[in-house]
Amino acid sequence: MEGMKKIVLFAMGLVACATTHAQETESVETTVAADVVSQYIWRGQDLGSVSLQPTLGIGYKGLSLSAWGSVGLSEPADTKEFDLTLAYTAGGFNIGLTDYWFNAGLDPEGRYFKYDAHGTNHVFEANIGYDFGVASLQWYTNIAGNDGENKDGKRAYSSYVEATVPFKLATVDWAATAGAVPFATTFYGTTGFAVTNLSLKATKDIKVTDTFSIPIFGQVVANPCSQKAYLVLGFTLQP
Template sequence: MSTRSVKLGVIAITLLSMAMPFTAKAQDKVEASVGANLVSGYIWRGQDLGGVSIQPSASVSFRGFSLEAWGSVGFESKDDKEFDLTLGYSTGGFSVSVTDYWFNSGPGYFQYGARNTAHVFEGQIGYDFGPLAVNWYTNFAGADGLDKEGDRAYSSYLSLAAPFKLGGLDWTAEIGATPWATDFYGANGFAVCDVSLGVSKDIKITDSFSLPLFAKATWNPRSEGAYFVVGLSF
């Protein structure tokens, strides 16, 4: 059996095993939100993608379906600009989505060629059990990474996140790993690339207004990197 067949088989088994029956009441009206985060550094899945950044977002949702736009602009000119669109569906603890990531460091936005694009298309499926949230992500098209044989890696990422309360604050412990080789994550095989601990609290400004403050420490055992980021949500 080829390496590609094994990868596709693992993806299929994961999707089927997580797609269990469920029921939930979806909202009956359109809901929308807009906001932005100001962060001291842009760390994504154990990778350093930039320094101080402003990260705006806007979303609209209806009956479990959602469409979200998210971006990141670094204060330093060398930092890439990012624009992502995510179409998703969730009900109960179950969620599934497709994200189009785009970075301005490659071909223009409307370039979608197989070998001439800066878009990366990723599928996600997950379930939030409450004490533990499990999510699987796989790149299925666009500027994906390559495996050891130089073929499309179908770069994948598995995340386990556990929220808890301590000292009156909300915390989240998370671990993320790549299941197989891909230069998209700089991994030569299975590798843990994100071990993190995050905490958040609300800073009260007035009786009716507060600013969410968050901080996150991240260690990447694969690259031997360590990062500490703080941010504000508006």
């Protein structure tokens, strides 16, 4: 009888461990997606024409690691980019660190694994923000790598602040965004405080089958600092 009790307890322990493992596995989130856009516009800056922008990510209990890239489809000279982001979200609060890599920068050979302080194409950026529900606010600052310079020719610690207000209108998801660069920096091409991004984006899911739809989005972007404006159309592929 004592031996049977031990077997039962051991079996119950295995079931408990298996259940816990299953619950933990189920809480792991993965992302595999790709955007195709008519223009690559980033924070009011024109970085390329028609582009493919894949995303691969994994998340667990608010902690996430994602990879994002961009490559031009119509212009070989367009920016090639590969970013890695480590982020943490708790409620509305979020914080993150991104390693941007561009094919153009201080290293003319465009080597990914070159991290020299004065010879790399990487830019390291920290961000912090809060989503209030009706609006979200984000602050981004370059902390290392190929940052821009300020008016004195020193590292600018280039920063960008952005507010976004989402809303729904006529069954379409909308987002209005205003972004600004608070200080002078060659990274964003500003000589002081400047509004660099005013945008309005609309997204609508187009149903293909009962289990698959394609989000299509359109976006109007204006950069008052550079006095330029853009109209972007794109769609997302995600299983």
